[in-house]
Amino acid sequence: MVIIAVEELKVSIGGRIVISEATFAIREPSLVVVIGPNGAGKTTLLKTLIGLIRPVRGCIRIFDSIVKPGSKYPKSVRKLIGYMPQRDVINYAAPLTAREIIVSGLIENISVPRILLPRDSNDMVLQIAQRLGIESILDKFFDELSGGQQQKVLLARALIKDPKILILDEPLSNVDEISRVEILELLRDLVRRDGKTVMLVTHDVEIAMNWSDYVLLVNNGRAVLYSSKMVEDVDKFLRHYPEKDRKIIPSRSPYCA
Ligand SMILES: Nc1ncnc2c1ncn2[C@@H]1O[C@H](COP(=O)(O)OP(=O)(O)O)[C@@H](O)[C@H]1O
Ligand SMILES: [Mg+2]
Structure with a gap:
C-alpha cells in the first residue's frame, strides 16, 4: 500500500527551482524525519504534499489519489492530512x-x-x-x-x-526537553498504535537517529528517503550527504502510473 509517494517531483518558487528532483515512497505507517540544511526546501516540499504549492513536474500520490501539475488538489486528500505549519x-x-x-x-x-x-x-x-x-x-x-x-x-x-497522515513542520523547535520527549512518544504511539504516518521536520540529528523509521534527506534540490535501520550513524551520514548510489529506495517506480 502506498501512503505517500512522489515521483520526479519538481517545484519552483518565484521562477527559481527549489526542488529539482524528488522521488520516494512511504508504504507502511512510519515516522519519517525530514532533515536538511536551512533553505533546502523542506517546507516547500511539505506544502507541495498538501497542495499549498503546485508542482512544475512529476506527481504526488496519497493513497490512491494522484496529483499532477495540471490537476486540482483533491479536497478528499486534504482531509486525510493534518498539517502543522512552522511556528514562526x-x-x-x-x-x-x-x-x-x-x-x-x-x-x-x-x-x-x-x-x-x-x-x-x-x-x-x-x-x-x-x-x-x-x-x-x-x-x-x-x-x-x-x-x-x-x-x-x-x-x-x-x-x-x-487524519491518516500528519505533516509537521518543525514541531519540536522552541520546546523544552521534557515536552520534546512527550511529543515524540505521542507521535510514535500514533504511528505504532493508530497506524498513522508522521512526517516531521527537525534539525536535530539525535531525533532522526533515535526516533525515525525513515530519514528523508532534503539537499541540493533533491529529496531522498533512507531507512533509519540501515544508517548506523546518522550524524556522520548527514555530514557526508550520501551519494546517489547509496540510495536504498529505487528512483524509478510506477507509483503515479
Ligand atoms: N514565499 C517565498 N518566496 C520566495 N522564495 C521563497 C518563498 N518560500 C521559500 N522560498 C525560498 O525557497 C527556498 C526553500 O525554502 P524552504 O522550503 O522554506 O526551506 P527550508 O524549509 O528547508 O528551510 C529558500 O531558498 C527560500 O528562500
Ligand atoms: Mg522550513
Missing part, C-alpha cells in the same frame, strides 16, 4: 485561546474569526487535549503559553480531524 510563520491577528486554535483545525483557514468556529466540538477537543496532557490550558490565550505548550496546541489542531 503563524501570526494570529486576534488573540485566540488554545481551545479556539484546536477547533480551527476543523476548518481550513487558521485565522478565522472566533464567531465562525464550530460550537459543538468540546468533546473532540477534550479527548485530544487529554491525550496531549493540555486539558488545563485550553482556555488560556495562545500567547500566554510556553513554547512546548504552544506546539502541543498546534499538534492537537493538526490531529482534530483524525
Whole structure:
C-alpha cells in the first residue's frame, strides 16, 4: 500500500527551482524525519504534499489519489492530512485561546474569526487535549503559553480531524526537553498504535537517529528517503550527504502510473 509517494517531483518558487528532483515512497505507517540544511526546501516540499504549492513536474500520490501539475488538489486528500505549519510563520491577528486554535483545525483557514468556529466540538477537543496532557490550558490565550505548550496546541489542531497522515513542520523547535520527549512518544504511539504516518521536520540529528523509521534527506534540490535501520550513524551520514548510489529506495517506480 502506498501512503505517500512522489515521483520526479519538481517545484519552483518565484521562477527559481527549489526542488529539482524528488522521488520516494512511504508504504507502511512510519515516522519519517525530514532533515536538511536551512533553505533546502523542506517546507516547500511539505506544502507541495498538501497542495499549498503546485508542482512544475512529476506527481504526488496519497493513497490512491494522484496529483499532477495540471490537476486540482483533491479536497478528499486534504482531509486525510493534518498539517502543522512552522511556528514562526503563524501570526494570529486576534488573540485566540488554545481551545479556539484546536477547533480551527476543523476548518481550513487558521485565522478565522472566533464567531465562525464550530460550537459543538468540546468533546473532540477534550479527548485530544487529554491525550496531549493540555486539558488545563485550553482556555488560556495562545500567547500566554510556553513554547512546548504552544506546539502541543498546534499538534492537537493538526490531529482534530483524525487524519491518516500528519505533516509537521518543525514541531519540536522552541520546546523544552521534557515536552520534546512527550511529543515524540505521542507521535510514535500514533504511528505504532493508530497506524498513522508522521512526517516531521527537525534539525536535530539525535531525533532522526533515535526516533525515525525513515530519514528523508532534503539537499541540493533533491529529496531522498533512507531507512533509519540501515544508517548506523546518522550524524556522520548527514555530514557526508550520501551519494546517489547509496540510495536504498529505487528512483524509478510506477507509483503515479
Ligand atoms: N514565499 C517565498 N518566496 C520566495 N522564495 C521563497 C518563498 N518560500 C521559500 N522560498 C525560498 O525557497 C527556498 C526553500 O525554502 P524552504 O522550503 O522554506 O526551506 P527550508 O524549509 O528547508 O528551510 C529558500 O531558498 C527560500 O528562500
Ligand atoms: Mg522550513
